[in-house]
Amino acid sequence: MKKTKVCDLLGIEYPIIQGAMGLIAGAELAAAVSEAGGLGVISPNAGEPDWSKVGDNIRKQIKKAKSLTSKPFAVNFPIHMIKDDRSLIDIAVAEGIKVVTTGAGSPALHTPYFHEHGIKVLHLVATVKHAVGAEKAGVDIVIAEGYESGGINSPDELTTLVLIPQVVDAVKIPVVAAGGIGDGRGLAAALALGAQGVQMGTRFVATTECLAHPDYKKSIVEAGDTATVITGRGLMMFRGLLNELTRDLVKKERSGAPDEERSVKMFSKLSEAALLGGDVVKGQAACGEVAGLVREEISAGEVVRRMVADYDRIVKGL
Amino acid sequence: MKKTRVCGLLGIEYPIIQGGMTWIANAELAAAVSEAGGLGTISPNAGMRIEDNVEANLRDQIRRAKDITSKPFAMNIVVLIPEIAALVDVLIEEGVQVVTTAAGNPRLHTSRFKDAGIIVLHVVSSVRQAQVAEECGVDAVIAEGFEAGGHNGFDELTTMVLVPQIVDAVNIPVIAAGGIADVRGVAAAFALGAEGVQMGTRFIATIECNAHQDFKRRIVESPDTGTMITGRALSPTRGLKNEFSAEVARMDKKGTTADELLAHIGMGRSRMGQFEGLVEEGELYCGEISGMIRDIVPAGDIIKKIVEDYDRVVAGLR
Numbered sequence: 001m002k003k004t005k006v007c008d009l010l011g012i013e014y015p016i017i018q019g020a021m022g023l024i025a026g027a028e029l030a031a032a033v034s035e036a037g038g039l040g041v042i043s044p045n046a047g048e049p050d051w052s053k054v055g056d057n058i059r060k061q062i063k064k065a066k067s068l069t070s071k072p073f074a075v076n077f078p079i080h081m082i083k084d085d086r087s088l089i090d091i092a093v094a095e096g097i098k099v100v101t102t103g104a105g106s107p108a109l110h111t112p113y114f115h116e117h118g119i120k121v122l123h124l125v126a127t128v129k130h131a132v133g134a135e136k137a138g139v140d141i142v143i144a145e146g147y148e149s150g151g152i153n154s155p156d157e158l159t160t161l162v163l164i165p166q167v168v169d170a171v172k173i174p175v176v177a178a179g180g181i182g183d184g185r186g187l188a189a190a191l192a193l194g195a196q197g198v199q200m201g202t203r204f205v206a207t208t209e210c211l212a213h214p215d216y217k218k219s220i221v222e223a224g225d226t227a228t229v230i231t232g233r234g235l236m237m238f239r240g241l242l243n244e245l246t247r248d249l250v251k252k253e254r255s256g257a258p259d260e261e262r263s264v265k266m267f268s269k270l271s272e273a274a275l276l277g278g279d280v281v282k283g284q285a286a287c288g289e290v291a292g293l294v295r296e297e298i299s300a301g302e303v304v305r306r307m308v309a310d311y312d313r314i315v316k317g318l
Numbered sequence: 319m320k321k322t323r324v325c326g327l328l329g330i331e332y333p334i335i336q337g338g339m340t341w342i343a344n345a346e347l348a349a350a351v352s353e354a355g356g357l358g359t360i361s362p363n364a365g366m367r368i369e370d371n372v373e374a375n376l377r378d379q380i381r382r383a384k385d386i387t388s389k390p391f392a393m394n395i396v397v398l399i400p401e402i403a404a405l406v407d408v409l410i411e412e413g414v415q416v417v418t419t420a421a422g423n424p425r426l427h428t429s430r431f432k433d434a435g436i437i438v439l440h441v442v443s444s445v446r447q448a449q450v451a452e453e454c455g456v457d458a459v460i461a462e463g464f465e466a467g468g469h470n471g472f473d474e475l476t477t478m479v480l481v482p483q484i485v486d487a488v489n490i491p492v493i494a495a496g497g498i499a500d501v502r503g504v505a506a507a508f509a510l511g512a513e514g515v516q517m518g519t520r521f522i523a524t525i526e527c528n529a530h531q532d533f534k535r536r537i538v539e540s541p542d543t544g545t546m547i548t549g550r551a552l553s554p555t556r557g558l559k560n561e562f563s564a565e566v567a568r569m570d571k572k573g574t575t576a577d578e579l580l581a582h583i584g585m586g587r588s589r590m591g592q593f594e595g596l597v598e599e600g601e602l603y604c605g606e607i608s609g610m611i612r613d614i615v616p617a618g619d620i621i622k623k624i625v626e627d628y629d630r631v632v633a634g635l636r
Contacts, residue, residue: 002636128542128609147464148476156543159465159476161497161506162606166542169610180478188509189478191635193502225445225483226473234571254551256573289479292445293486318320318508318632 001311005174006197009120009140010099011072013037015197016187016304017122017143017176018204020076020101021151021212021286023049023275027061028209029300031068036301037308040065040073041101044081044088047211049272051081055088062095072098074122079105086113093117104152107137122176126154131167131175141174142167143199149179150202150288153230153237161193168194182290184310188318200303202288207300213278216285223291235263241285245270319628323491324514327437327457328416329390331355333514334504334621335439335460335493336521338394338418339468339603341365341593342529343521345379347617349386350526354618355625358383358391359418362405365528365593368586373404380412390415392439397422410434418516421469424454439493443471448484448492458491459484460516466496467519467605470547470554478510485511499607501627505635517620519605522592524617530595533602534614536560542609552576558602562587 006015016038018030026047030040042065048057058075065073075092079102082088089110092100100114103124114121115138123139125131131142144167146160147153158166160179168175177190178199190198205212206220219241229242231249240246245264252262264270267284274283298306324333334356336348344365348358360383362376376393383391393414395405398421406427409417417431420441431438432455440456442448448459461484463477464470475483477496485492494507495516507515522529523537536558548566549555551573557563562583569579583601591600 146476146478147474148479157464157547158542158606159463159497160478161463161476161503162465162609163542165500165502166609180476182479183482185482185510186478188635189506192505192509192631225475225480230474254573256571289475292479292483314509315632315635318505318635 001308001315004191004196006141006176009174010039012039014304014308015176016307017041017074017101017197017199018300019178019199019201020074021201021205021275022078023047023272024205024210024212025076026211027064027068028211029204029207030073031065032207032209032300033204033304034065034071034073035069036304038304039099040069040300042073042075044076044078047276049268049276055091058088058091059095062092062097066095074099074101076101076103077110078103079107079109084109086110089113093119101143102139103143107134107139111138124178125167126158126163127156128166128170131171135171135173139173141176141196142171143176143178144195145199146177146179148239148289150228150239150291151286153239155234155237160190164190164193164195179288180290182293184307184314186290187307187311188314202291203294203303204300205287206294206297207303208297209300212275215278216275216280217297219280219285220287220291220294221297223287223294225289225292227291228287228289232262232264235259236267238264238284239286239288240274241280241287241291243283243285244281245284319625322513324458324493327491328357330357332621332625333493334624335359335392335418335514335516336617337495337516337518338392339518339522339592340396341589342527343394344526344528345382346386346528347521347524347526348391349383350524350617351521351621352383352389352391353387354621356621357416358387359394360391361394368589372401373408376405376408377412380408380414392416392418394418394420395427396420397424397427402427406430409436418460419456424451424456428454428456441495442484443475443480444473445483445487448488452488452490456490458493458514459488460493460495461512462516463494463496465556465606467545467556467608468603470556472554474554477507481507481510481512496605497607499610501624501631503607504624505628505631519608520611520620521617522604523611523614524620525614526617529592530597532595532597533592536597536602537604537608537611538614540604540608540611542606544608545604545606549579552579555601556603556605557591558604558608560591560602561598562591562601
């Protein structure tokens with residue numbers, strides 16, 4: 001497939017980025033994606049539910065990924081977790097990381113610091129206004145994520161199909177599409193909308209290298225089109241698998257229950273239970289709508305290779 | 319632009335269909351779309367007063383469209399409405415060749431249309447609904463995503479994830495709807511495996527559409543975040559944010575029942591907003607893509623521009 005501006009900026013072969021799924025985007029997955037020509041991304045708390053230990057974890061994950069690939073990979077920094085503390089960022093700087101993805105907070109906070117250290121910044125947005133703000137803050141690329149995506153979700157509910165062209169029209173920096181992409185068709189569609197690359201989370205969960213629990217991967221592979229649901233509307237919106245936990249939350253929302261009854265207590269424990277513990281019945285199992293298209297667990301490299309091969313065939317047929 | 323099975327099925331030049339919007343999909347709009355090589359669609363209640371006879375209105379609309387164009391156009395039939403049997407008789411008598419059906423079980427009427435030699439396109443919003451429609455003998459499915467305006471599926475599948483999953487599940491052609499307003503959306507839909515597109519919101523902001531000028535202006539002025547879903551638990555509907563939607567949203571939040579909601583809002587609010595131009599009191603069905611619509615143009619120009627730009631967009635993907 002053709003090279004895009006995202007390939008040139010990041011020094012990668014294909015504009016396919018692996019999303020930084022909290023708890024489960026570890027070194028093995030990131031390295032496999034990067035080795036296949038995409039961009040792997042490490043989550044600070046991969047395999048480490050205790051946030052007070054993420055510093056050591058980031059260092060360990062980066063070193064491990066470096067031992068598996070010499071190609072570029074990124075680290076994700078959720079801004080609402082790190083706030084204005086740069087100690088975690090400094091670990092990535094010391095380890096020679098050249099690309100970061102950021103989200104869930106102001107891009108103005110750390111972007112200049114990253115740039116001082118020669119690090120490219122990809123920032124996650126879900127509206128035109130946020131994309132314009134991120135561009136002003138100096139980020140190199142925006143990742144525009146639609147309503148179909150798994151995990152924490154924007155209250156504005158713009159889908160990938162409508163969000164991408166509007167963001168592309170509003171900013172000059174390259175736009176990466178995220179949400180609802182799981183194969184070569186989604187890649188070609190995203191580029192047709194004007195994106196210069198894609199980011200995928202759910203598809204990369206169901207890979208052999210991902211450290212997600214086998215039962216969680218299995219539930220993604222077995223998911224049908226209607227297997228996910230949004231919970232926490234008006235609080236913290238989240239898309240995950242429809243299960244005992246989320247069914248109950250939806251019921252409460254529909255019957256007009258007060259906010260305190262709908263907020264998820266012990267949110268991180270419930271995520272840990274599903275993603276690392278495999279409790280997909282009572283846990284909070286982040287998952288995008290595209291799970292219905294994910295039909296087998298394969299290696300992350302194979303995901304990238306199939307997408308690229310399909311892309312060329314699809315584009316020829318348009 | 320390449321020909322697809324949808325072109326052959328409907329006898330049209332370009333696989334671009336204008337959605338049958340209630341009250342405002344009038345003969346002049348449908349004829350203009352068909353004259354430009356797409357497929358126009360008339361709504362039986364286009365332009366009529368609530369107390370008028372819908373059969374007579376439908377007959378009048380069909381005859382007016384035939385005066386303007388000799389090309390095929392369609393009728394949109396909401397299968398759930400009580401007058402359905404009489405409307406079907408009118409279609410057959412007036413020789414309408416294509417119907418789009420929605421909001422009801424395709425088992426009830428498809429065979430009657432097929433016996434009369436009428437082509438049936440059925441609107442679906444999940445894989446299961448598409449499979450049922452195919453079993454019932456419809457000729458093509460219109461897969462409509464969460465971003466679409468007006469009445470919306472309960473499952474909230476976006477066009478990006480819905481279209482490829484339906485393409486994989488049925489053999490009949492799939493037409494993508496929801497979130498499409500320009501050549502980028504058309505090319506993306508084709509990349510996802512669709513063989514045509516249906517657009518509603520884009521065709522409201524046209525010279526020929528009989529929607530009130532103030533409603534058209536609201537669409538043109540709408541930002542990316544200008545619409546919202548109301549009635550999530552009862553009958554999810556997407557419209558422009560205004561006093562009406564805020565009022566329904568407040569009732570939703572309290573867990574209102576269908577009867578309470580209906581008693582409060584009464585009938586005819588969509589006509590009030592869209593046709594009479596009471597843009598705060600009335601309901602304004604509108605898709606998320608309204609943020610990308612910036613002008614009121616002749617309907618034919620929309621098709622002409624998409625066709626002109628298509629080859630360039632596709633060439634850019636290779």
